[in-house]
Amino acid sequence: MMQLKLLAASLALAGSSAVWAVASEPISPIQPAKVTQPALVELGMKLYFDPRLSKSGFISCNSCHNLSMGGTDNLKTSIGHNWNEGPINAPTVLNSSLNLAQFWDGRAKDLQAQAGGPIANPGEMGSNHLLAVEVLQSIPGYVLEFKKAFGSDKVTIEEVTKAIAAFEETLVTPNARFDKWLKGDKKAITADELAGYKLFKESGCTGCHNGPAVGGNSYQKMGVVAPYNASSPAQGRVGVTGNDADRFNFKVPTLRNVELTYPYFHDGAANTLKEAVDTMARIQLGKTFTAEENAKVVAFLKTLTGDQPSFKLPQLPPSSDSTPRPEPFAKK
Numbered sequence: 312m313m314q315l316k317l318l319a320a321s322l323a324l325a326g327s328s329a330v331w332a333v334a335s336e337p338i339s340p341i342q343p344a345k346v347t348q349p350a351l352v353e354l355g356m357k358l359y360f361d362p363r364l365s366k367s368g369f370i371s372c373n374s375c376h377n378l379s380m381g382g383t384d385n386l387k388t389s390i391g392h393n394w395n396e397g398p399i400n401a402p403t404v405l406n407s408s409l410n411l412a413q414f415w416d417g418r419a420k421d422l423q424a425q426a427g428g429p430i431a432n433p434g435e436m437g438s439n440h441l442l443a444v445e446v447l448q449s450i451p452g453y454v455l456e457f458k459k460a461f462g463s464d465k466v467t468i469e470e471v472t473k474a475i476a477a478f479e480e481t482l483v484t485p486n487a488r489f490d491k492w493l494k495g496d497k498k499a500i501t502a503d504e505l506a507g508y509k510l511f512k513e514s515g516c517t518g519c520h521n522g523p524a525v526g527g528n529s530y531q532k533m534g535v536v537a538p539y540n541a542s543s544p545a546q547g548r549v550g551v552t553g554n555d556a557d558r559f560n561f562k563v564p565t566l567r568n569v570e571l572t573y574p575y576f577h578d579g580a581a582n583t584l585k586e587a588v589d590t591m592a593r594i595q596l597g598k599t600f601t602a603e604e605n606a607k608v609v610a611f612l613k614t615l616t617g618d619q620p621s622f623k624l625p626q627l628p629p630s631s632d633s634t635p636r637p638e639p640f641a642k643k
């Protein structure tokens with residue numbers, strides 16, 4: 312007990328000095344994940360990589376949120392079941408636990424609420440919750456793992472989504488060079504990168520891109536000063552609130568690891584950071600950066616790349632004789 316109290320006190324101290332070091336900046340460092348339920352996280356990782364959650368047996372969460380590519384697919388819009396091309400760009404799953412809600416329009420309140428969506432989305436994994444649970448229940452290795460994590464032999468979709476969410480909560484990316492700078496290592500970023508940060512701050516980018524995720528914590532209009540001609544029919548937040556003032560408001564995306572998560576914007580129309588920064592400055596702030604200023608802002612954004620998820624590639628338990636077989640989708 313005594314020891315615990317001491318530990319708590321020293322943690323509180325460490326916490327307050329960290330806050331003190333960065334309190335004057337609009338961006339704060341990413342904290343590493345604390346894993347309290349390792350069996351749950353391990354199970355969630357397997358489910359994340361398991362294409363048997365899709366009807367075709369071909370598509371996993373990792374197909375569109377590839378953890379070897381910044382948690383995205385690097386496509387303009389994703390390709391799902393039946394070669395369906397979705398209407399909107401896949402955001403990264405990295406640091407998504409820091410978002411105020413999930414999806415571009417915030418229609419899922421948290422990661423668990425989000426995780427059931429793609430499994431049953433006809434254009435994504437094309438399955439349904441009953442079938443996904445039937446598949447898992449038929450795999451003895453999974454039944455054991457669900458039992459270890461939840462204490463029951465019966466697999467439910469709530470458990471599936473809870474495990475996936477627990478895994479996603481570990482997908483944070485601490486130790487970016489910019490975070491080292493925030494914590495006092497003044498040599499962690501170059502003079503040009505620092506100049507880029509100053510431009511980012513002084514131009515007003517931090518009005519929307521702030522906090523630990525450098526975004527993810529508000530909905531904002533795409534096109535505050537000048538209109539944006541999107542190549543996607545998505546209307547944003549209005550679809551959730553029904554309030555016309557929310558038309559074309561989108562969740563501000565995180566800029567953590569943005570160097571890896573191209574192409575940009577909800578319609579995936581900007582291929583490069585140079586283009587995305589130019590568009591943002593013009594349509595959100597009514598500002599035109601010179602080529603040199605733009606390059607500095609881009610250099611700063613690249614300092615936001617943190618430690619990528621790192622773990623042993625999960626080995627998935629084999630199907631049994633009674634596992635429902637995948638249904639391949641039609642040729643295009």
Ligand code: HEC
Binds near residue numbers: 375392414422
């Ligand atoms: C076919 C591609 C595809 C598959 C498969 C897929 N996703 Fe997604 N994911 C997307 C797209 C596209 C969006 C954005 C949709 C929107 O905002 O309307 C998204 C959004 C998300 C978000 C919200 C992130 C944010 O910043 O708002 C999370 C989290 C996520 N997916 C996790 C998952 C998980 C977990 C799985 C597996 C159960 C999964 N996805 C399967 C394409 C996919």
Ligand code: HEC
Binds near residue numbers: 515533535562565575
């Ligand atoms: C008024 C709020 C606001 C301001 C100010 C703002 N942004 Fe954004 N930013 C957004 C929103 C909202 C999006 C997503 C818009 C969309 O895709 O429809 C976004 C998207 C981006 C993206 C693309 C990220 C991705 O993953 O798709 C980048 C890069 C970006 N902003 C950089 C900047 C920079 C640099 C500045 C300053 C020059 C800036 N932003 C100013 C709200 C803002």
